[in-house]
Amino acid sequence: MPRIAVNIVRFNQPLEMIRKCVAAALAQKVASCSVTLTENGSDNPIEGDLLSLFGDDPRFSYVDNGNNLGFAGAHNRFIAGSDAEIVVPLNPDAVLTPDYLQTLIGVFDHPDVGAATGKMLKGASGAGGSPILDGTGIMVSRGRRGRERGQNQTDANQFDTSCSVFGVSGTASAYRRTALEKIRLGKHEYFDEDFFAYWEDLDLSWRLRLAGYECVYVPTAVVYHARAVGQSKNGYHSPLEFIRHHRRLPQQILQWSWRNQLFCIVKNDFGWSLWRDLPFIVTRQTLMLLYVVIFETRTLGALPDFFRLLPRMLEKRRWIQESRVVPSTVMEKWFVSP
Secondary structure: OOOEEEEEEEOOOOHHHHHHHHHHHHOOOOOOEEEEEEEOOOOOOOHHHHHHHHOOOOOEEEEEOOOOOHHHHHHHHHHHHOOOOEEEEEOOOEEEOOOHHHHHHHHHHOOOEEEEEEEEEEEEEOHHHOEEEEEOOEEEEOOOOEEEOOOOOEOOOOOOOOEEEOEOOOOOOEEEHHHHHHHOEOOOEOOOOOOOOOOHHHHHHHHHHHOOOEEEEEEEEEEEEOOOOOOOOOHHHOHHHHHHHHHOOOHHHHHHHHHHHHHHHHHHOOHHHHHHHHHHHHHHHHHHHHHHHHHOHHHHHHHHHHHHHHHHHHHHHHHHHHHOOOOHHHHHHHEEOO
């Protein structure tokens, strides 16, 4: 069985949430698994509390980054320093079921698998007491809208077949270390650190696919995730609900999200599938800009940062496109009709 290293990055989350996350990770039914809690510049470090709870377990370790490196930077530092064959960046609000990793890592027996994710469930229940889905892998529309399959749907076994998906969420996915080394940017950028947070998991999945790796969804691996940010319940089909949902989100998150979804396209899209879908992409981005101008002007604050980072994104694009092995005709099947 491969060695597995789990990393939980904390930024101001409460102790009880972290305790549940760490305890569930340590309870995994795998032979070789280490769990690290990485403190990422929180206002209230909880090292003493965590060491009193888990310090006697040799599989647990505590690391303090000293400041906030973002989701991408904190996990990158951990991955670069790890020698495990499988690495698992784990959100602090995620609670793994005991056989999650044991079930998930079986797909890595196939050498083409670069990443895998399980079925993410919310704590709430839907009709008849069935759980609500949080995600079953990332899908991308022809307009390049990335979203979690099935998010906010009642789990009625409609996603109970294991399959390849475009990408995996950074919430609780496992990554093959050698695959990450193959697609890293520079010395240690697995997740793009210029993204800081949000959409870095889609970007990483896209780069894995361009390098010829598969991303796989395993429905029998179950994780509970109390997602703080996600799509509104009915998406674009309920405009008022969509607007209210976005107005509740912090300004910084809105700006990162808008900026980074554009960077994903700038860096990774190419060829026939790009030209085929350009009308969808331009239409979607135009509508998004109009929405921001009318309803969400605070998001326009992302524009200076977008143009400041654009030359760097174009340089990263050059490296990605020069090293990709998958043609556009293979990628086009992943961009599905809205």
